[in-house]
Amino acid sequence: HNMSIGISKLFKDAESFADQRRLLPAVQALEEARRLTQIPDRKAWASFNLGAIHWHRLGDGLAARREFLASIVEFDKHGYGQYPKLRVVHANALENAMLCALSFDEFEDLAARLHALTPGVPILTGLVPEVRNWRERGDSWSDRLFALAGTYYNRNDPKRDVGRYGEARSTYHLILTHRQELRLSLEDRRMALFEYCALSMRMASDCIKVRGGDDDPHSPEEFLPV
Numbered sequence: 001h002n003m004s005i006g007i008s009k010l011f012k013d014a015e016s017f018a019d020q021r022r023l024l025p026a027v028q029a030l031e032e033a034r035r036l037t038q039i040p041d042r043k044a045w046a047s048f049n050l051g052a053i054h055w056h057r058l059g060d061g062l063a064a065r066r067e068f069l070a071s072i073v074e075f076d077k078h079g080y081g082q083y084p085k086l087r088v089v090h091a092n093a094l095e096n097a098m099l100c101a102l103s104f105d106e107f108e109d110l111a112a113r114l115h116a117l118t119p120g121v122p123i124l125t126g127l128v129p130e131v132r133n134w135r136e137r138g139d140s141w142s143d144r145l146f147a148l149a150g151t152y153y154n155r156n157d158p159k160r161d162v163g164r165y166g167e168a169r170s171t172y173h174l175i176l177t178h179r180q181e182l183r184l185s186l187e188d189r190r191m192a193l194f195e196y197c198a199l200s201m202r203m204a205s206d207c208i209k210v211r212g213g214d215d216d217p218h219s220p221e222e223f224l225p226v
Contacts, residue, residue: 007033007042014049021210023057024222041086044074048093055096058225059169059203062177065100068093072113091118098123099148099167102178104135142182145175146192155198165199165206172196200226 010033017026027050034046051067054060075090094114101107111128114121134144149171152164175182175192184192207223208216 007037010036011046011049014053018053018057021057021207022218022222023053023207023225026053026057040074040078041083044071044078044086044093045089047071047074048089051093051096055100055170056164056166059166059173059199060225061100061170061173064170065097065174068097068100072097087117091121095121095123098127099171100174101141102174102181103141104131104144107131140183142175142184142188145171145182146188149175149195153199165203169196169199169203172199 010029014026014029014033017023017029030046030050030053034043034050037043037046047067048071051064051071054067055064071093072090075086075093091114094110094117098107098110098114101110108131111124115124131144134147149168152162152168152171154161172192172195175184176189176196179189179192204223204226207226208220211218211223
């Protein structure tokens, strides 16, 4: 019982840390909760939330992809049908993994698994047909990742900037890390690197503001991964 209370507290602490942009403590709390729990659903929940922090807050596409895929594995192994709330999280993990996909084939495989779980969700009726059209006209997957990254922010027009910098940075992170498999041209590599760096600076600045600037009592090392 005490162990369960302690694990629940770790989950709550992680959420609070993330809201305060105390990013490393949030990651550490979730990793500790996942290590301690013996309940498969909680392991899957922890992996999903780790993926969300890496994707939205830290802009680490590699870590986000790893955690989303890990949560899907846990949900697949232990089922979801008995618990509607877990079904939602499972579906969210699949959606996020689709956005982290590294090929058309992987995207389609994840989309099929999502359709079997929750048919008719917006990403299936909206993005999937678009991706299929892109593939039919001969676009590369790297072109599509660039296009997806561009939907998350707009540095040239503040009125059209939705401010999803973590998702954009995560996408460029995946593009740059997998540049060889994606057969990235030198020009595209330079563009991705420029945007990745610009987003990194913006995210670090926003993080400092959320934490109170010079009055922040916590160590700046807590958001250094940005």
